[in-house]
Amino acid sequence: MPALKVSGLTFSYGPRPLIQDLSFELCAGSFLCVLGPNGSGKSTLLRLLTGFMKATSGSVRLGGEEAASIEPGRLARLAAYVASETSTPYDFSVRETVLLGRTARAGFWRGYSAEDGAAAGLAMEETGITALAERSINTLSTGERQLVFIAQALAQEARLLLLDEPTSHLDLKYKSEIMALLARLAGRGLAVAAVLHEPALGRLGCNKALILNGGGSYSFGAAAEMLTPARLAAAYGIPPDSPLLPK
């Protein structure tokens, strides 16, 4: 059973549909990049997948269950989501922030169990932030903070990991590190879908690609077939020989 199955998904903010009749599947071990020009609905698509926003029509199934009818606590165990930037005025420590990923698994009132602590510890190890555990998240660099929220998502132990522009404000080192981390997670059996703002990043480990062209049309397939200069140039409206495109 696919971790994610989208069929006939349609959504519009105004009279013109932003996403129209979109269908695709994502299985465990896949690493999907979602590409497309600004305003083509990439971030909106992720929010539709988790039910944070409601689609006009169509269906999203997470591990076989219809997303629209899953209550939030159950949803957080099926799919984890990392926003492009999360900020808070309060000085939560890295460990506290990662432990919040256990919200749906821990009971109310009680503290965190040893199991919660172990899951958070593993997530911090996986993302390489163990040394930062006691620091306030507000004292971290943007890249370190992004890793904290990826660790929080991992602590949820969901099979599907969705990320909205996980590398958009980061330098090249963090970009390649985070892409390598996501590819590793997919290799371990997670289904990963990341909205990327630069098509070239899709070459770093993605095996599936979804290109939204704006106005509802899209193409989906193996990354090798999708990430061609001709397709990307058409989607972004730039010349096919532009140096910005992956060769």
Next chain:
Amino acid sequence: MGKNKFLIFLAALAAACLFSLAAGPAGWSNYDIIINLRLPRTLAALAVGAGLGLAGALFQGVLKNPLSDPYILGTSSGATAAAVFCFLAGIERTSPVFFLAVFAGAFGATFLSYWLARLAGRLSDAALVLAGVAVSAFLSALVMLTLTSSGARSFSLFYFVLGGLYSVQPGVLIISSLIIAGSGVLAMARWRALDAMALGSENAYHLGISPERERILFFTLACASTSAAVAIGGTIGFVGLMTPHIVRRITGPSARALVPAAALGGAALLTAADAAGRSLFSPSEIPAGIVMALAGAPFFMWLLCKSSRGRA
């Protein structure tokens, strides 16, 4: 957080109580004054302070906004306006109708501020403060209009609106304390949801929390607690704003320790403020609301500067 950190709050609370029981021209000499005048007043200050400190911690968490408190969001003004109308309508202060009306006033005013701030699209810290100021100003004007046109009874009402702990009815004190304690216990039971909301509603949703449901729940608890405090002491500002900021330095930001500590800290802060108002300018007496505003308004200005630089 360790148990010994909670001892700090208990010690502060005990010190504030002693100060409050001793404050006044008669000192420790007159047993009657201590038991019959200062003790009820100290208990009232404890309850009101706990209620406002609790409400402040809940608002600041659920709205992810360090500038929010029941005074700034208009919650207190809503409760005060409802209380004034009840007094004029002759509704008994210990009747359920009175408490329901005051709660409805608090909840209505808070949701109005929240809704106004949301109209602009994304909920920003500044928009919420501005909306709260607008709602408060309008409700205060309504109250003043009512007071000036109602003649004879307005003098005691005027003191109520100003915020003070003069004539506390035992019945009101007991009912309000129970409401505040109940709100506190329910809020503590959902500390995890409050922490998730402090990362923003989108993050909270994806962590398995329903933001709309939690927002209504925590607004309800904060408004119940505020309205119970207002029923005792009228409009007293800045306790809810200052307490969580002070307490967070000791407990850290997690609601698990912050919520009970904010209730204890608020109780200590207001009790000390009320005792200071009675003793510093003796024999004349400054209402607790004015003492809190003298301390709290500069604190708010400092907070505004700090949060405009990005962090609070």
